[in-house]
Amino acid sequence: CNDDFLEKINPNEITTDTFYQTEEDAILAVNSVYAVLQHYDLFKQGYWFIYNGMTDDVGWAGWDGELSNVMFNFSHSPILARSNSIWDALYKGIFRANLVINNVEKMEDFDLKQRILGEAHFLRGWYYLELADSWGGVPIILDEIQVSNEYNFPKSTRQQVYDQVEADFKFAETNLPLKSAYGGSDVGRATSGAASAYLGRSYLYQKKWGEAIMQFEKVIASGEYQLTDNYADNFSAATENNSESLFEVQFSGDGTALWSDDATESAEHNFIPVQYFRWAETGPMFNFLRNALFGPPWAGRGPRRAATFGSRWDDGNYNRIIKFVEFNTNDFRKSDVNLRDMRYSDVLLMYAEALNENGQTPEAITQVDIVIDRVRQESGLANPSDWTDITELKTVEQLTQGDHSGWPLYLTGTDQEGIRNVIKHQRRIEFMYEFKRLKDLIRWGDAEDALVREDDEGNEIQLFQVGKHELFPIPDVEISGNAGLTPADQNPGY
Amino acid sequence: QVSKKISISGQVTASEDGLPIAGVNILENGTNNGTVTDFDGNYTITVESNAQLVVSYLGYKTQTIKASGSTLNIVLEADITALDDVVVVGYGSQRKKDVTGAVVSISGDELTSNPLPGIDQALQGKLSGVTIINNSGEPGGGVSVRIRGEGTIGNSDPLYVIDGVPIVNNVNSEIPVAGGSGKVSNPLANLNPNDIESIDILKDASSAAIYGVRGANGVIIITTKKGKKGAPQFTFDNYLAIQNVKTIDLLKARDYADLIIEMFDNAGEAIDDVTEPTNLLDDSFVVDRADWQKEFFKTGITHNYNINISGGNEFADYSLSGGYHKDNATTPGAGFKRYSTRLNSNFKLGKFKFGEAVFFSRTVNRRSTFQAARSQIRIINRHAPTVAVYNPANEGGFNGPGEGDGYNRWNPIGLAELTDNVVRRNRFVGNLYGEYEIVKGLKYRLNVGLDAVFTNGSTFIPRYVFSEGQSQEDPSLREYSAEELSPLIENTLNFQKDFGNHNLDLLVGFTQQEYKFSRFSAFSNMLQSNNLQTLNTSSASAQISIAGFDDEWAIRSLLGRVNYNYKEKYLFTGNIRRDGSSRFSEANRYGVFPSFSVGWVLSEEKFLNDHKFINNLKLRFGWGELGNQEIPPYGFQSSLFTSANYVFGGNLQSGITQNTLANENLKWETTVQKNIGLDLTLFDYRLNMTLEYFIKDTEDIILRAPLPGSIGITELPLINAGNIQNRGLEILASYKGSAGDLNYELSANASFLKNEVKSLGIGLPLEGRFPDDSGPVLAVIREGEAINSFFGHVTDGIFQNQAEVDAHASQSGAAPGDIRFKDINNDNVINADDRVILGDPNPDITYGLNASFDYKGVDFSLFFQGVEGVDIYNGLRFWNEGMAEMKNHSTAVLNRWTGEGTSNSVPRAILGDPNFNRRPSDRFLEDGSYLRLKNIILGYSFQKNTLSKFADGFIKSLRIYASAQNILTFTNYTGYDPEIGTGFNQGPGVANQGVDYGIVPQPKTFLTGIQIKF
Incomplete structure (x- = not known):
């Protein structure tokens, strides 16, 4: 006996069946891809500890939980590393970008369709660029994911990831407007110029000098940007x-709400690691x-x-x-x-x-x-x-x-x-x-010399190990939970 | 034949209280000549001289007395055989002797002779297989009730049925305090223990299966008091209790200052920054200004009043009661009040029977807000003794840390006292029934019930100042209001007939229940005044936010039961229930849950007939399947997350994304349970024993299993994954005896339980972290281990010198004075791979011991309750003995390592803890076994002839008593209280079971009361 009595529809949340219908839906959808940037493990907090904290621009970063602590010591492992939650957050961005790309593409044409797709590609490129830079080869996922008893996403090579990054930024470059074309309430959205620059950055990181030069010249020639008078x-x-x-x-934000450590990505506030400012105040x-x-x-x-x-x-x-x-x-x-x-x-x-x-x-x-x-x-x-x-x-x-x-x-x-x-x-x-120093040191090959620390007795401790610490470990959970990966896929040294 | 008639009159009274009994049957033996006692227990009968009078009344031993004289007062003795006791089994009742499932019961008298504020406390330790642990000593605080262990990863709470109405278990109308613990509400807090006639707990599948998808975690059936035949009887109860709690020894100012200075020294840092405790370098500042614990814990006072009127005749009976309970708590900002009233009545008219049972109660629960109760204690422990609690010069009157104090913790006493956080809950639970006997033995019953919960709450934070940088500039107010309605309709048809030696009892039924919840809340961050606490007084520039939330589920079921026995010797019960639930997609909506049980009463067999000392011996076996649907109402549906917001153009703009993966295949979680039991009654019904052994397998557990991060979802999808097994042995024994005027009863119960996670999803363990979500893993749910097992490193003493550090496996950050962790995998480096399962928070044995005596009106009882084989992670020590932060510590750190040979257990003090001495390890893991003198009661009931001298015997009975609760605890546990319940969830599914964050301890309570009947 099927009956309406047992048919209850969630009144609090919009369901996927009724979404992706209007331009407004598409805008709301793409906004969510940006939201991940503010994630606790990305710019809200995690990036401070990892991309600033692990460098020679800080002394001892102090205790922010064991997960960051092991990274400051370069004793992180696939089981224990703050980079694991950064990995998770980056893939959250990719999941959302994929939702937008796959669903908005199917929608009938509307004014902002190409821009929205451009934004989603830009952000997906951004998230994959972060993965390529810090993890090398990773699984490339471009489709929507369905619930399953097995998840099988094999690892692509670092080159394939950069190729994907380039494809996404190229799409974004052609489909996004110039910065000057955005009105007040859209300030902050991805632009064609930004796509050009990030594409250039990915070329630069791959040592494709000529292509990088072309991209940066494109940005300069656009006339959209200039240095501010005051640094x-x-x-x-x-x-x-x-x-x-x-x-x-x-x-x-106006700074009145109590700071909470919730892991949502909708936070309005940037976390300042103020307790850890002794970072730069002590140490050699x-x-x-x-x-x-x-x-x-x-x-x-x-x-x-x-x-x-x-x-x-x-x-x-x-x-x-x-x-x-x-x-x-x-x-x-x-x-x-x-x-x-x-x-x-x-x-x-x-x-x-x-x-x-x-x-x-x-x-x-x-x-x-x-x-x-x-x-x-x-x-x-x-x-x-x-x-x-x-x-x-x-x-x-x-x-x-x-x-x-x-x-x-x-x-x-x-x-x-x-x-x-x-x-x-x-x-x-x-x-x-x-947040640039760690990646710069690694790509220049300078990390071994720079990332050392003196212990209490004045002995030098080598933190950075060549052949290992160029990349973060692939999270242990990823290898045991993703049927497409085997322990052999782990980055070298871990 | 000469017959000589005589007239006899007298009064029938009960032996236990001397009160008259109305409605007693008195029959001249061998004739139809009889009478019934009146309201005052009086009777008059005319019989043949030398006739035998048969005096009978349900629940009392039938007596046959020779008629003689003109006045014959009769004293009836209660029938202690207990075998004829009726057990409520869901949609009906059974005589205990016919029960084939695993059912335990407790009578209301047992609950009220031992007055406790809530039913949960009263049940604790009394029944085998039922573990009840308070999550907080705060009045009205949450409680975890587990029947036969942690059956599942989701919701292991049992189903509560009050007078036939399954009530909403997890009242979710409350808005938890920011950063606070999750589950704090207690489904039983609205019930007045004085109203309870009996509680029956269905433990195994064969008995609970009649509740189908809601019975997997066991069923607690609460029956409230009905009126008894007789003149109106007034009962008045009152008690007054005083409570206080244990404290922990914390450092005084001088020791505190020395510790902090040492921490800086060891870290090679000078105390020279404004954020650092520069004051501690100035001896004139190092003075004790506050004993934070002493200021925090108060003596609590509880008042309880209860009045009951009941009576009835052969056509109608009634019972009406009212109660008031007030507990002003042992901690600031907390308190609990309950107003309750209840009416039960039944009417009989020919073949019709009608009745209702309704109760209404209102609770007003004031709760501390600041990160909830558990961490409030932690904050109290860590406050500097050099900083005063109060400062009359500040608005609000409380003090905060100043420059040079070196910390920025907000004054927790100030926050608790100033913040007004109240939850007011009105709950109505009622049912109305009509029954019609169609033909003899065939009854139709319609039962209509409603559970309605109306909750409103408010959190008001006034304007105050603690110190510069610590102030609330504007008063803020959050108000919310919610209603939960759960109407119930049940149609049952019952057929009962004995065919010679074949006794048959059939039940079929159709039931449906719905649940609708809606909540509205509003918040203003700026009120005009501290004195006007309404949203209407919001300032023009206030930011006002509003929110609303709705929830719904429904369940519709068909049920059937057959009870059959042959000569009351061979017993059979079969149940089947088909449930449809809105919580599952159409394809998986319906589930069928069968069960059966059989019993063999060996004592009825010829070969045991000769053994007169055996009154009853019954062997039982049961098997059954049960469902569990306790998942979020729309768990299988795909829905969108609407708060993925981002800032554009300087303003927050909405963002929407898919939050999780939809799982249309989500289906019932199923529990298969096998139970074997033995009931034994010996020595003229004096010794009663019950033994049970069970195996309970929960399959297709619904959980949010961890997935690899590349899936990229914010919320893990609900899937059916995993299998947990609980198996155990339960023993219940009691002995009733007497020696002269001394009557006594000794009873004991024990439950032995083993829990194991058999399989789990795609194999990834579930992890719970400590001290917060970003901390390291402390507890895991992992295949092959008990649920919520503790996980971490193994300590191996302390490095006494650099040579020892160098000789050991590479341990990042280690220096002399730090803890040496074992290199479990011998790879010469200490890392995450060296972690092992350290213990588990599931007790191996829970037990209770009870002894009660009465002698000429004096009653005395002792009740012990305990658990064995349980581990507690004493999280409070993480802070109290951490020696890494500029906070106060417990006196345990006075034994810290300060040089070679000074300590091998307490490490050095060093700011930042570079070796992470505090990491999850066996260091703070303690044996949580305890034996507690839960209750000791001394009472005196005035003798009847004494009472009759006052007020024309208006007072029929009078008892005064005094009791003490929790006064003695035998334990090695060093925290406030080894009674640690299940905490809030952190990781997906791992409950913070057995993790002590600094829970408000169970108070020691001293209580005195009076019970009067008119």
């Missing part, structure tokens, strides 16, 4: 989505980070240091990390400042790097100089007579020994290796605490 404008709430911004993770690189890296004292150490380190509240201690941080009195653990993931200065420095590696060192210098020139202008050192007397580019070692005479603004000694070092240095201080 610090890239880290405050008042100047979000400015002329330098290609793609940023959007946060908002303390003096180096603040007193040498950013230049000599007579230069006031420049606007980049001022925007990176400063005072929290009015505590008189100017050695706090303040990038992206605007303290509010109610709860100092959260900030509503957008996290910039792709800035124009990044495009310029990646462009310079590609040029330099492509044998076009003089052209590279020009690009680096644009980035540095903002610092000169802002520092009041615009006049070349103020800085041309610094004739040498000092090594990092010399800097740590307290010799600050060679503030690395000067750009002579223009061979490829010299400029490579300049670019590396510039990337470090330009993007400190912007």
Whole structure:
């Protein structure tokens, strides 16, 4: 006896049967793909601990639960690693992007259809790029998933993942509007320019210099972007989505709600790891980070240091990390400042790097100089007579020994290796605490030298192991739960 | 023949209380000449001289007395054989001697002679196979009731049936406090224990199968009091209780300061930052300003009043009662009040019978809000003794940490006292029945019931200041209102007939029940004043948010039962039930659940007839299948997650995505249970024993099994996966005896239980983390282990020097003074692969011991309750002995390692805990076995002849008593209380069973009361 009495429809939630009908539905659907960016394990918190915390830009990151702790020690394993939950979060983004792509494609044409598909492809490309960078070869899933007794997603090669990333960004590049075409309430959506830049980044990471150069030139030629006058404008709430911004993770909120550690991705607030700010305040690189890296004292150490380190509240201690941080009195653990993931200065420095590696060192210098020139202008050192007397580019070692005479603004000694070092240095201080350092060190092959720590007795502990730590481990649960993977698919060394 | 008639009159009274009994049959033996006692127990009868009078009354021993004299007072003795006791088995009742399933019962008298605020407490330890553990010592707090173990990963709660109405078990109308524990409501909190006539618990499949899909976790049938024939009888009960709780030794100011300074020293850091406790360097500051525990725990006072009026005659009976219970709790911000009233009446008119049983109650439960009760204790434990609780200069009157105090914890006493968090619940449960006897033995019954729960709650946070940076700038208010309605219709047809030696009892029925829930809530973050607590007083600039939520399910069932016995010697019961539930897709909507049980009364056989000391010996076997549908109502449907929001253009915009994978194939979870039992009654019904052995397999368990991350869903889909087995032995024994005027009863029960997860989904274990979701794994549900087993590293003393560190397997962060963890897999590195199953929180044995005595009106009883073979993870020690954070600690850390040879169990103090000494390991795992003197009661009932001297004998009985609860506990457990219930869920499915987060302990209660009958 079938009857209506036992037929109950969920009154609280829209069902999949009635969704994906209208343009409005499609917009709501694609918004959810962005929401994962704010996930607790991505930009809300996890990225702070992993992509900033595991680098030589912090000292000891302190205890944030065992999952992060093992990563700071480079003792993470497939069972125990904060990167496991980052993996999960990235695939959440992919799942949602796939839903949009598969369902919106089937919808009848409407005005924003191509844009929405472009956004979904952009974001899927972004999530896969993160996976390719940090895990190498991973399962590529492009279809909707159905409930099953077995899930079989074999591992693709890293090259195949980058190919997928390129395909997604290319689709996005052609189907997304320019940044200037977005109206006020759409600010923050993926743009054609952002797609070009990320495509360039994926080429750069693959050492495809020529293709990378083309992509970055496309961005520059679009005329959509320029550096802000003040470096610090890239880290405050008042100047979000400015002329330098290609793609940023959007946060908002008035800071009154109590911060909770729920794992949802709909949080409005960015987590500030304030308890862990002792990161940069102790440890062997303390003096180096603040007193040498950013230049000599007579230069006031420049606007980049001022925007990176400063005072929290009015505590008189100017050695706090303040990038992206605007303290509010109610709860100092959260900030509503957008996290910039792709800035124009990044495009310029990646462009310079590609040029330099492509044998076009003089052209590279020009690009680096644009980035540095903002610092000169802002520092009041615009006049070349103020800085041309610094004739040498000092090594990092010399800097740590307290010799600050060679503030690395000067750009002579223009061979490829010299400029490579300049670019590396510039990337470090330009993007400190912007989640780029770990990947940069690994792709440059510099991680082994950089990621060491001194123990209490002054012995050097090698944290980074070559041949292993270039990649995060594939989560243990993935290998035992995904029938497409076997233990042999685990990344080397784990 | 000369006949000489004589007239005899007198009064019939009961031996146990001396009260007159109305309606007693008095018959002249061998004749039809008889009479019945009146309301006052008086009778007059004219009989032949030397005639024999047969005096009978249900529940009392029938007496045959020689008629002599003109006045003959008769005292009836209660029939203690108990075998004729009736057991309520669902849609009917059976004599205990005919029962073939595993059923345990407790009478209302046993509950009320031992007054306790709730039925859950009263049942605890009394019955074999039933484990009841309070989740909190807060009044009205949650309780976990388990019948024959943790049967499933989802909901293991039994079904409650009150006067035939299956009630809504998980009242979900409450909005949990932010960051608080999940399940805090108690389905029994609305019931007044004084109203209970009996509780019968159906443990095995063959008895619970009549409840089909709702019986898998056992069924608790509660029958409320009915009126007895006789003049109106008034009963008045009152008691007053005083409660207090245990405390833990915490560090005083000097020791606290030394510890924190040592932590910094060991970490190689100076205390020089404003966020650090610079004050502790100043000796004049290191002064005890607060004993946080002392300020937190109060003496609680409980009042209870109850009044009952009952009576009846052969056409009608009634019972009406009212009760008031108030408990102002041992912790700030908590309290519980219950107003209850109940009416039962029955009417008989020829072949028709009508009646109703209704109760209405209102509970007002004030609860602490700040991260709920369990962690409130933890926060109390960690507050600096150097920081005062109160500061009259602050708005609100409470103090907060200042600059140099080195921490930012909000004053938990202030939060609890200032925040007004109240849940008000009105519950109506009632049924109305009509019965018609179509022909003799064939009865039709219509039963209409309703369980209605109306809940409203509010959380008001006033404006206050604790310190700079710790303040509530504007008062905020959340209000919500919810209703839950669950109407029930049952049609049953019952046929009962004896064909010679063949006794037959047939039942068929059709029932349906629905559940509708809706809730509305509103929140304003800015009220105009601390004194006006309504949403209407919101400021113009307030942010107001509103929300609403609806839920529905329905169940429709056909049921049938046959009871057959031959000469009351060979017994058979068969049940079948077909259930349809809205919680499953159309393809899997219906389930059929059969069961049967057989019994053999050996004592009726000739070969045992000679053994007069055996009064009853019965062997039983049962088998049955039961369903479980306790899953979210729309679990199989695909639905969308509508809060995947993101910010565009500076404003939050909605986002919608699919939250989980739909599973149209979701079907019933099935429990197959086999039960073998033995009932034995010996020595003139003085010794009663019951033995049961059972195997309970739960198959196709509905759970959210872990999936590989690449699936990418936010919420794991519900699937049928896994199999859990519980098997166990249950023993119940009691002995009633007397020596002169001394009557005594000794009883004991014990349940031995073994739980094992036989298989689990695609094989991935379920994991529960500690201390929070991002912490390491502490508990797992894993194939081959008991459910919710503890998992972690094994400690091996403390590194005394660097040589020991170097000699050991590579252990990240280790230094002298840190804990050495065992290299289980001998790979020379300590990592996640070195974790093992450490123990499990499921008790091997739960038991209860009861002894009661009465002597000339003095009654005395002792009740012990205990568990054996249970592990508790003393999570409180994670903080109290962590020595990693700038918080206060317990005195256990005074024995910490400070140099070679100083300690081999308590590690060094170091900020940040680089070795992660606190990781899940056997370090904080403790034996949670305990034996507790749950209750000790001394009472005195005034003798009848004493009472008769007052007020013309208006008072018929009067008892005064005093009792003490939880006063003695034998345990090695070092936390507040070894009674740790099931906590809130963290991972998918792993309950925080046996994890002590700092639960509000069971109070020691001293109680005195009076019971009067008029």
